[in-house]
Amino acid sequence: MRQTNYHLFDFMDxxxxxxxxxxxxxxxxxxxxxxxxxxxxxxxPYQKQLRQEDMAPDTTAPQQSYDLIIRAYEPNIIRLFTTMSGDEMVEVDNMLQFSPEVKRLPLRY
Structure with missing residues (x-):
């Protein structure tokens, strides 16, 4: 890959x-x-951008909204989760294991 010094190509591939x-x-x-x-x-909300070097909104594509979920655990752990495919945040999966002393803490807004 040849470096272009432009984030869309070099950093985001x-x-x-x-x-x-x-x-x-x-x-x-x-x-x-x-x-x-x-x-x-x-x-x-997310807006699709035109396929060009300079970012500009593609107004022919409707905005799509997705949720960012913030969850707290003790001691001093913040977990962030988002999905664009309808997945749900789970406490047990193949990639995440909690130590017995980690407990969920409710957040207030």
């Missing part, structure tokens, strides 16, 4: 020719913040 079907979605100001079952849930 987009095709420098812009010929591949790749899309960058830019996050905008949150539209809602709420407390849900001890978590803080932030709803963030």
């Amino acid at each position: 987009f095709d420098p020719t812009l010929e591949k079907d790749e899309a960058l979605w830019k996050a905008y100001t949150p539209t809602r913040i709420e407390e849900r079952d001890g978590d803080i849930v932030i709803t963030i």
